[in-house]
Amino acid sequence: MKEKLAKTRAKGRFGWDDPDDCSIETLSQMLKDHVSKGDPVDVANLAMMIHQRGGSIT
Known part of the structure; x- marks a missing residue:
């Protein structure tokens, strides 16, 4: 998990922990989208x- 996060950070992805950059709803939709891609x-x-x-899947 840490390795995958590091690779994604290196590609310029960040801000998941900042509500102004990324809402819980956005993270929730991303989770739903990635379930169908099959990468646990x-x-x-x-x-x-x-x-x-502190959120939940919306």
């Missing part, structure tokens, strides 16, 4: 982000 690491990382922000 992406799903786990997105679920962790939502959890750490």
Whole structure:
């Protein structure tokens, strides 16, 4: 999970922890989209982000 997050950060993705940059609703939609792609690491990382922000899947 950490390796995948590091690779994504290197590509310029950031801000999941900033409500002004990324809402819980956005993270929730991203999680739903990644479930259909079949990568459990992406799903786990997105679920962790939502959890750490105190949110739930909308």
